[in-house]
Structure formats: structure tokens, C-alpha cells
Amino acid sequence: MLLNQLFKQAPEIEIQSINDDSRKKKPNSLFFCVKGMRFDGHQFVQDAIENGAIAVVHSEELVHYEEGILYFRVNDVVDTLNVIADLFYAEASYHLQMFGVTGTNGKESIAKIIQEVLNPDKATGNIGSDSITYGTVKLQPLLTTPNIIDLHSILKEMVDAGMKAATLEVSSVGVEQKRVQSVHFDYAIFTNLDHNHLDFHGTMQNYFEAKKKFFDDLDEKACAITNIDDPYGLKMVEDSEARVVTYGMSEEAMYSIRQYRLKKDGTSFCLKVYDQEYDIETNLVSRFNLMNLTAAIVALHESGVKMELIQERVKFLTQMEGHMQMIQEGQNFNVLVDIAHTVDGLSRVLEYATSITPKNCRIIVVNGSVGKRDKIKRQKVGNLMDQYCDMIILTEEDPRNESPREIAEEIAKGIDKTPYLIISDRYDAIRQALELADPEDTVLVLGKGNQKFMERDIGRCSYQGDVIIVKEVLKKYVLIKEGEDYEFEQIY
Numbered sequence: 001m002l003l004n005q006l007f008k009q010a011p012e013i014e015i016q017s018i019n020d021d022s023r024k025k026k027p028n029s030l031f032f033c034v035k036g037m038r039f040d041g042h043q044f045v046q047d048a049i050e051n052g053a054i055a056v057v058h059s060e061e062l063v064h065y066e067e068g069i070l071y072f073r074v075n076d077v078v079d080t081l082n083v084i085a086d087l088f089y090a091e092a093s094y095h096l097q098m099f100g101v102t103g104t105n106g107k108e109s110i111a112k113i114i115q116e117v118l119n120p121d122k123a124t125g126n127i128g129s130d131s132i133t134y135g136t137v138k139l140q141p142l143l144t145t146p147n148i149i150d151l152h153s154i155l156k157e158m159v160d161a162g163m164k165a166a167t168l169e170v171s172s173v174g175v176e177q178k179r180v181q182s183v184h185f186d187y188a189i190f191t192n193l194d195h196n197h198l199d200f201h202g203t204m205q206n207y208f209e210a211k212k213k214f215f216d217d218l219d220e221k222a223c224a225i226t227n228i229d230d231p232y233g234l235k236m237v238e239d240s241e242a243r244v245v246t247y248g249m250s251e252e253a254m255y256s257i258r259q260y261r262l263k264k265d266g267t268s269f270c271l272k273v274y275d276q277e278y279d280i281e282t283n284l285v286s287r288f289n290l291m292n293l294t295a296a297i298v299a300l301h302e303s304g305v306k307m308e309l310i311q312e313r314v315k316f317l318t319q320m321e322g323h324m325q326m327i328q329e330g331q332n333f334n335v336l337v338d339i340a341h342t343v344d345g346l347s348r349v350l351e352y353a354t355s356i357t358p359k360n361c362r363i364i365v366v367n368g369s370v371g372k373r374d375k376i377k378r379q380k381v382g383n384l385m386d387q388y389c390d391m392i393i394l395t396e397e398d399p400r401n402e403s404p405r406e407i408a409e410e411i412a413k414g415i416d417k418t419p420y421l422i423i424s425d426r427y428d429a430i431r432q433a434l435e436l437a438d439p440e441d442t443v444l445v446l447g448k449g450n451q452k453f454m455e456r457d458i459g460r461c462s463y464q465g466d467v468i469i470v471k472e473v474l475k476k477y478v479l480i481k482e483g484e485d486y487e488f489e490q491i492y
């Protein structure tokens with residue numbers, strides 16, 4: 001792209017790439033001096049030039065100006081980066097039907113359901129915390145919502161690969177850091193708001209405002225889809241110019257869930273769509289997924305997909321690994337792995353576990369709380385498990401540089417009546433829970449979902465993953481012992 005297409009006063013020079021990280025080698029690039037939380041990009045102009053920058057966008061006076069390099073001083077580098085990234089990558093989001101999903105819980109499930117239902121008729125990509133997928137391409141993301149340059153570049157790749165639509169998980173941190181500011185959205189979905197990222201946002205109000213900005217920035221042609229069962233649902237869209245569509249259990253919702261049945265192997269419910277009722281059957285389990293599926297149905301239907309087709313396609317959806325995943329290897333009790341790591345997410349899983357566990361049987365939970373993040377929630381997590389569970393095994397969950405045992409002890413402050421164990425090693429904790437289970441009990445393994453890493457003091461370390469561990473332990477230690485008398489080893 002020519003530099004004078006980006007800056008009116010610039011000479012006609014070819015720019016091959018745009019860059020905001022001086023550590024990356026990018027020949028003939030335009031470097032943006034972004035002020036971050038740790039560094040100020042203005043410090044790295046010289047490194048950027050050595051790595052190929054021929055032009056620099058900055059907002060502060062620089063200590064040194066090199067001959068032959070072009071400098072553009074602007075008021076706000078990130079705003080300028082947004083405009084230029086959009087232009088540089090051919091305004092890709094305008095060529096895709098864009099669905100953005102925000103909220104504490106449910107983003108990934110909703111984004112993936114929309115992608116799966118649309119895909120057979122309209123090639124659809126997905127950008128999310130677990131993966132970036134389009135066509136046959138599958139990439140591993142660094143962030144839930146990629147940074148500005150990566151995001152526009154991926155959207156362009158999707159357009160070039162023939163995608164017609166894209167779903168994107170929009171994190172509050174991403175909105176706050178203006179990562180989606182120049183992405184054009186057609187449908188924006190709000191799920192719910194619960195304690196999360198308060199280490200970053202400080203207060204619930206700031207967290208709410210970050211999410212709300214996503215809806216404030218929509219244009220009048222867009223559609224803002226909101227869950228009005230959530231106390232923040234209506235406030236979220238009150239200043240949006242977009243057309244507002246509501247969903248929830250509430251009778252006032254435009255898409256209102258009427259009767260529903262939560263079963264071990266699926267869910268059935270009646271959805272009132274404006275004034276018409278539709279019966280929906282799905283293999284997804286739990287009330288949590290019922291809400292996620294409804295949000296996805298609203299977006300799909302509002303985008304023009306017929307309800308009859310939606311009814312057909314949601315009957316058997318792909319089970320997302322580690323998301324309300326029932327694992328059955330032939331054992332005579334329930335095992336459910338879920339990523340729930342917020343108080344709200346946890347309460348929904350516990351409610352579901354209660355609904356599928358016979359009265360005289362137990363709920364055994366393996367859970368923890370992440371290190372260096374939102375410490376206030378730890379005791380609440382303990383308290384909630386105390387209300388619903390019969391046995392609690394506290395273990396590590398991305399402890400970072402905190403001690404897993406100390407985190408567990410803080411969770412335990414919220415436990416009053418339920419017996420609990422602290423087993424720091426997650427594999428051992430899962431094994432203990434599975435070995436303790438009696439017929440028809442429910443074992444919950446929560447917090448990590450399908451994540452194959454553990455954040456420790458030395459950084460991100462590889463981890464087998466809860467789903468794999470559960471399957472392995474069941475086969476190796478539990479199933480062979482069923483029917484036999486054996487003593488189990490208490491592991492601390």
C-alpha cells in the first residue's frame with residue numbers, strides 16, 4: 001500500500017506492513033509508538049527502524065529523528081492505528097457479516113454455535129480464546145480478542161479465503177484497549193456480567209462500562225442483542241444506536257424461553273419468537289447452555305436464517321471440549337468437565353449438577369481459583385461450593401506466582417459445613433475425586449475446561465488438560481477397580 005493513501009501529506013512510498021512491536025522484523029514497515037501498560041513504544045523507534053521501519057507514527061516528541069525516515073505526529077497513536085489497520089487490510093470487516101459476542105460467560109460457546117449453524121450455507125470464520133478457525137485453517141491465539149493489527153490481518157485472511165461471515169469473542173480488556181474500535185459489527189451480543197478481570201478494570205462499574213462501549217460504538221444498521229435476565233442487560237444497550245433485540249427467561253423478552261427440560265443428554269425447550277412459539281431440541285446440556293444457545297439463535301434468526309433450519313441444525317451441535325462436557329468411559333457415575341471460573345458460571349454448573357444427581361447421592365467437586373487475579377471471589381467460590389456439594393477438593397488453577405495451597409486456604413474460608421481436601425497437584429486431585437465417587441454420584445472438574453496449559457511462576461507450562469486426565473484416570477484406576485474392594489491412597 002502507498003504511504004500517501006494513508007497520510008495525505010506523505011510521499012508515494014510503498015509500505016509493505018504495519019507494526020506496533022519493534023521486536024518483530026518487518027521490512028518497509030510503518031511503526032506505531034503505542035503506549036502500553038509496561039512500556040511506551042516511543043522508546044523503541046530505533047529498534048523498529050533496525051527491524052525494517054521506514055516511517056513512524058508517534059504522539060510524543062522523539063529524542064532522535066533519523067534521516068531518510070518519515071515521521072507522522074498524531075494526537076492519539078492507537079486511534080490512528082485503528083484507522084490505518086482497517087485501511088491497510090482492505091476494510092475486511094465490511095466484507096464479512098460480523099458477529100461480536102461479549103459478556104463474562106458464554107462468549108466462546110455462542111460464537112462457535114453461530115459459526116457451526118451458518119457454515120454449511122455461508123463460510124464462517126471464528127476468532128476466539130480457544131482457536132481461530134476458518135475453512136481448513138486452525139490457528140492458536142495469544143489473546144481472546146487479538147490486538148489491532150493481528151485482528152484486521154486475520155479478518156483480511158478470512159475474506160481472501162472466501163469467508164462470508166465471522167464470529168468474534170470480544171473481551172472487555174479488548175474493548176478498553178480499543179482492539180475492536182475499527183471493526184465493523186453487524187450483530188453484537190451481550191451474555192452476562194459477573195466478577196471477572198477486576199484486577200484490570202478495578203471496579204464492576206468500569207468493567208460494565210468497558211463492555212457497554214462495545215454497544216455504544218455500533219451504528220444504527222447494527223443489531224444489539226441483549227440478555228434481559230441479567231441486571232446489566234438493558235443498561236448495556238441504553239445508549240446504543242443499534243436496533244435492540246432482547247432474549248432471556250423473562251416474559252418481556254422478544255425471544256423468551258418458556259418451558260425447558262434439562263436432561264443428562266440434552267435440553268428441550270419452547271422459544272417464543274416475537275409472537276410465535278418453536279420447540280427446540282439440542283444435545284447441549286445445562287441451563288447455562290440453554291441461554292447460550294438462545295443468544296446464538298437470536299443472532300442467527302435476526303441475520304435471516306429461518307427458524308425451521310435453526311431447529312434442525314441445533315439438534316446435534318459439536319460438543320466443545322471442556323465446556324459442560326459429560327465424560328462417559330463406562331463408569332457408573334457422572335463426570336462433568338467445565339471451564340467455569342466465575343461465581344456466576346460456577347453457580348450454574350452447580351445448579352445443573354444438583355438437577356442430575358439423585359437426592360441420596362453426592363456431588364464431588366474439584367476446583368481452584370486463579371493466582372494474581374480477583375482475590376475477592378475466592379471466598380465466594382468456597383461459599384457456593386459449600387451450599388451445593390458434598391465433598392470439595394481444592395487444587396491448583398493457574399496459580400502464577402502464588403502458592404496453590406494458600407489460594408486453596410482462602411477459598412476454604414468460605415466453606416463451613418462441607419468436608420474438603422487440599423490436593424495441590426491437579427492430576428492427583430482429579431484422581432482422588434474419581435476414586436471417591438459412588439454409583440450415580442456427580443464429579444465436577446471445574447475451572448480449566450480444555451486448556452492445555454498451567455500458568456505458574458515460571459510462566460505458561462504445558463498441562464495435559466482436564467478432559468484427558470479424567471479419561472486416563474477412569475481407565476487406569478477407576479474402571480478396573482469397579483466391583484473390587486480396594487483402599488485408596490490419600491494424596492496431599
Ligand SMILES: CC(=O)N[C@H]1[C@@H](OP(=O)(O)OP(=O)(O)OC[C@H]2O[C@@H](n3ccc(=O)[nH]c3=O)[C@H](O)[C@@H]2O)O[C@H](CO)[C@@H](O)[C@@H]1O[C@H](C)C(=O)N[C@@H](C)C(=O)N[C@H](CCC(=O)O)C(=O)O
Nearest residue numbers: 020021022034036037038039041044143144145147171173
Ligand atoms: C494487560 C494487557 O492486556 N496487556 C496487553 C498489552 O500489553 P501492554 O499494555 O503491557 O504492552 P507493553 O508490553 O507495555 O508494550 C507497549 C507497546 O510497546 C511495544 N513494544 C514493547 C516492547 C518492545 O521491546 N518493543 C515494542 O515495540 C509493544 O508491542 C506495545 O505495542 O498490549 C499487548 C499488545 O497488544 C498485549 O499483548 C497485552 O496482552 C497481554 C499479553 C495479556 O495477557 N492480556 C490479557 C489480560 C488480555 O488481554 N486478556 C483479554 C481477556 C481474556 C478473556 O477474558 O478471555 C483478551 O482479550 O485476551
